Amino acid sequence: MNETYTAASAAREKQFTQVAYDEFDARHHGSIHVPIYQNSLFAFKSYQEFDHAFTALLDHHVYSRGNNPTVTYLEQKLAELEGAEKARCFASGMAAISSAILSSVKQGDHVICVHQAYGPTKEFLSVYLTKFGVETTFVDGSSIDNFKTAVRPNTSLFYLESPTSGLFELQNLRECAAYAKLVGARTIIDNTWASPCFQNPIELGIDLVVHSITKYIGGHSDCVGGVILGSTDIMDQIGYNEYMLLGGLMTPQTAALVAKGLRTLPLRMQRHEESGLLLADFLSRKPYVTRVNHPGLSSHPQHELGKSQMKGYGSLFSFVTNEPLDKMREWATKLNYFKIAVSWGGFESLVTANPLGAIAGYEGTTIVRLYVGMEDPKDLMADIDQAWESCNT
Secondary structure, eight states: OOHHHHHHHHHHHHHHHHHHOOOOOGGGTTOSSOOOOOOSBOOOSSHHHHHHHTTSGGGSOSBTTTOOHHHHHHHHHHHHHHTOSEEEEESSHHHHHHHHHHTTOOTTOEEEEETTSOHHHHHHHHTGGGGGTOEEEEEOTTOHHHHHHHOOTTEEEEEEESSOSSSOOOOOHHHHHHHHHHHTOEEEEEOTTTHHHHOOGGGGTOSEEEEETTTTTTOSSSOOOEEEEEOHHHHHHHIIIIIHHHOOBOOHHHHHHHHHHHTTHHHHHHHHHHHHHHHHHHHHTOTTOSEEEOTTSTTSTTHHHHHHHOSSOOSEEEEEESSOHHHHHHHHHHOSSEEEOSOOOSSSEEEEEEEOOSOTTOOOSEEEEEEOOSSOHHHHHHHHHHHHHHHTO
């Protein structure tokens, strides 16, 4: 057993305790789950205490738009798991993403973003922010040279997503973080695919990490949320500005649901990793598949980079085929265990099929994205085969 494997295994084992253990809190009467504080406001015994709370609103419970005990508990748990000094939870993944970006740019600034980033993120950067004079250049993030070519004197932000959630391309996070610091830019990464269990970008020099809590962290397809994580200095700036002023807060009910889901996150991610790799390898051997996009496969062009900056792999991946779109959508319809739906990260397996388009290095007609849930992988494999046979009889 090599030292790298031993360190990764030890880090994973630590996560089980991080999410499962809480010290006894007499205020909650020993409650195993943090209570849902269904409060819009909090009262004080004296005006002296009231005035003191207003000197540091984010450190006191005054009004739930700023701080709620149930949400605060979740934020502390997520920060510990991600290895960040502080976290702030939002009403959705996009609320977290847009707030993180807005905290990092001003009028006239320039952003460099990976060209395979999440669609709404790209729209926010390329359309919405233009009315404030913020320009964005989209680059192939697989090489640091593309960032160096695109950088300008007014570049204030590198926006990363590694792996991306369509083609599953990676960026070298250490190189991106180091170069961004050299040119005076901030780095933000969407770390949803790997989860805090399998990738901790702050350790690699990244400034801010965002997650769609809706996905793996929530884990049960029953809530929508987002989180930003980073240093205390940056997170307090976001807390007093984008969080407080835009008002995209997470409700205590959502925080309570997510906190329960978080208890099993490392265990679920272990299952997702194993099942996802089995299905990716299974599909890579099918004659109708021309390419499987999963960084855990040795055939992935950035497989070694992935091993150097991730501790494991999520179970969302895609494959490319020369089969026509209509046929692959018929195939998807005939699947029993894979539901046709957006999003991912829950217990159920999902599928979508779309035109591939003109993408350099990709030969094929259709791209199919699969999310592998908690079902028995053997059942999922049999389902894939029966649907294909049904389409060809």
